[in-house]
Amino acid sequence: MSDRTGRLALANLWVAILAFGVASAMALMQALSRAALDLPWRSAKMYYLSVTAHGTLMALVFTTFFIMAFGYVVAERTLGRAVPHRALAWAGYWIALAGTLATVAAILSGKATVLYTFYPPLKAHPAFYIGATLLVVGSWIWGFVIIRSYLAWKREHAGQPAPLALHGMLATVIVWLIATVGVAAEMLFLLIPWSLGLTKTVDPELARMLFWYFGHPLVYFWLLPAYVVWYAVLPKVAGGKLFSDPLARLVFILFIVLSTPVGFHHQFMDPGIPASWKLFHAVLTFGILFPSFVTAFTVTASLEVAGRAKGATGLVDWLKKLPWGDPLVASVLLSMLLFAVGGVGGAINAAYGMNAVVHNTAWIQGHFHLTVGSATALTFMGTAYWLLPRLTGRELELGLLAKVQPYLWFIGMVLFSISNHITGLMGMPRRIYDASYGGSAVAHAWRGLTDVSAVGGLFLFTSAAFFMLVMLGTGLAGKKSAPQPIEWAEPLEPVSPRAGLLDRYGLWTVVAVVLVLIAYAVPLWQHLQMQRFGSPGFTPF
Amino acid sequence: MSEPQSQMGHPKGTLFLMALYGLLFVASWLSVYVFVYLRRGGVTP
Numbered sequence: 001m002s003d004r005t006g007r008l009a010l011a012n013l014w015v016a017i018l019a020f021g022v023a024s025a026m027a028l029m030q031a032l033s034r035a036a037l038d039l040p041w042r043s044a045k046m047y048y049l050s051v052t053a054h055g056t057l058m059a060l061v062f063t064t065f066f067i068m069a070f071g072y073v074v075a076e077r078t079l080g081r082a083v084p085h086r087a088l089a090w091a092g093y094w095i096a097l098a099g100t101l102a103t104v105a106a107i108l109s110g111k112a113t114v115l116y117t118f119y120p121p122l123k124a125h126p127a128f129y130i131g132a133t134l135l136v137v138g139s140w141i142w143g144f145v146i147i148r149s150y151l152a153w154k155r156e157h158a159g160q161p162a163p164l165a166l167h168g169m170l171a172t173v174i175v176w177l178i179a180t181v182g183v184a185a186e187m188l189f190l191l192i193p194w195s196l197g198l199t200k201t202v203d204p205e206l207a208r209m210l211f212w213y214f215g216h217p218l219v220y221f222w223l224l225p226a227y228v229v230w231y232a233v234l235p236k237v238a239g240g241k242l243f244s245d246p247l248a249r250l251v252f253i254l255f256i257v258l259s260t261p262v263g264f265h266h267q268f269m270d271p272g273i274p275a276s277w278k279l280f281h282a283v284l285t286f287g288i289l290f291p292s293f294v295t296a297f298t299v300t301a302s303l304e305v306a307g308r309a310k311g312a313t314g315l316v317d318w319l320k321k322l323p324w325g326d327p328l329v330a331s332v333l334l335s336m337l338l339f340a341v342g343g344v345g346g347a348i349n350a351a352y353g354m355n356a357v358v359h360n361t362a363w364i365q366g367h368f369h370l371t372v373g374s375a376t377a378l379t380f381m382g383t384a385y386w387l388l389p390r391l392t393g394r395e396l397e398l399g400l401l402a403k404v405q406p407y408l409w410f411i412g413m414v415l416f417s418i419s420n421h422i423t424g425l426m427g428m429p430r431r432i433y434d435a436s437y438g439g440s441a442v443a444h445a446w447r448g449l450t451d452v453s454a455v456g457g458l459f460l461f462t463s464a465a466f467f468m469l470v471m472l473g474t475g476l477a478g479k480k481s482a483p484q485p486i487e488w489a490e491p492l493e494p495v496s497p498r499a500g501l502l503d504r505y506g507l508w509t510v511v512a513v514v515l516v517l518i519a520y521a522v523p524l525w526q527h528l529q530m531q532r533f534g535s536p537g538f539t540p541f
Numbered sequence: 542m543s544e545p546q547s548q549m550g551h552p553k554g555t556l557f558l559m560a561l562y563g564l565l566f567v568a569s570w571l572s573v574y575v576f577v578y579l580r581r582g583g584v585t586p
Binding site: 315343 | 552553554555557558559562565566569570573574577578581
């Protein structure tokens with residue numbers, strides 16, 4: 001890793017880690033608040049402020065900066081050439097950081113309590129919207145640099161397929177560029193002018209359509225870099241090989257095509273969107289389960305290769321041969337287990353009728369903590385244990401905490417998430433400050449489970465604290481050591497030296513855009529033709 | 542360690558685990574459909 005790109009990656013990684021630390025502290029407060037404990041400073045205002053800060057810092061800041069850091073590492077180390085446009089890449093970093101600071105300042109000062117979905121007519125200070133927009137602009141610059149890295153390499157390696165890890169990262173960039181068109185339109189045409197007082201009212205339904213055009217592929221922006229780790233790093237660290245390179249390439253291409261035209265499954269309960277279009281998005285949503293099933297197969301088969309290479313001969317005894325004590329391996333394996341449960345919940349959310357049962361209930365927070373909170377966050381934490389020593393040239397400090405941390409996260413997430421799934425089915429709403437509902441009989445039934453959820457929150461907070469201690473200990477006081485190599489998993493079978501259909505990124509981007517136009521153009525046009533009623537802004541606190 | 546796929550044969554353990562997961566996936570989905578959704582009365586006729 002060149003020093004200059006290493007510094008760029010490290011700068012992004014540290015923002016991600018610090019954002020994670022702050023967001024984790026916010027989460028503890030929420031978990032205890034749900035258990036109705038008599039905490040100092042506990043109030044509705046503080047609760048919703050912390051929910052906003054937790055969601056924004058975890059879902060938007062931690063993930064984006066981590067992915068940018070990992071993307072630079074992947075680009076340089078797979079292509080074997082320095083990342084180009086470093087000045088521009090640094091400009092992107094500072095723009096994203098300035099935007100993050102503006103957004104966080106607005107939230108922590110109590111002027112942007114709009115939750116991470118920032119649905120209008122809840123209204124935030126302009127700094128929140130402008131800051132979030134700058135974060136996205138910074139990430140666009142990152143995406144531009146990654147694409148330019150690939151194109152520069154491609155000129156010298158005409159006709160060759162990109163290394164798999166970069167293939168996955170290019171898919172991430174393409175998904176992100178298509179997806180962020182929606183949130184950019186929402187910010188620039190609706191929310192920023194409205195927050196600045198240039199327009200009096202806002203169309204909440206149009207804002208929600210644009211948000212979820214962005215909001216669901218956002219999930220894949222989080223998930224695809226995690227899949228890069230699962231495919232391109234995990235088999236190597238586990239002592240095996242990637243079972244199938246072509247299957248992995250197919251998965252990333254399917255995500256380019258299917259990630260975006262599915263947003264209406266978040267809006268099944270919204271008026272103003274024809275049922276036929278909701279059904280179309282529902283069908284595509286079930287389609288996007290397929291690449292994740294393929295991923296489950298390919299990654300598990302790669303682990304079986306690793307276990308059998310160590311002498312396993314039985315049906316599943318190879319599982320015991322895997323290095324469960326390695327922080328990266330444990331993190332990814334446990335995140336996959338949790339994600340497998342989350343997949344079932346996702347298929348229930350995506351079902352048009354069944355969605356009504358779980359809509360806006362605690363089930364939803366239980367679900368997305370298994371996906372982004374586990375598949376993504378736990379994978380990213382495991383990756384940080386692997387990446388930070390390689391970027392800093394320091395040994396991992398507090399190694400015992402790093403070994404224990406993924407297991408604490410797993411236990412905490414099982415307690416937190418399963419209890420929230422159950423209370424959700426019992427009717428407990430999400431995003432409520434007082435789970436007792438003033439002592440109602442219905443709310444009394446879920447009381448014990450909210451305590452289980454709070455215990456899960458304690459485990460998760462302890463795990464997050466361990467992670468922060470390891471990161472800070474390694475970054476500030478880790479012993480200097482010889483640089484460790486960044487190595488990628490080799491495929492079991494040789495990869496074709498010629499680029500194929502799955503390596504034609506331009507073609508698949510066009511296919512994705514056409515599918516997006518089919519899924520969104522007509523319902524958006526229909527919406528704009530309706531008589532629409534704008535809403536003034538509301539600031540509850 | 543470096544045996545190619547053809548020598549390793551089918552990943553039988555993985556196929557077993559995938560089949561098990563598939564069964565659990567379908568059973569879980571159907572149990573929510575039958576015991577929660579239908580029991581409460583579906584929102585569609």
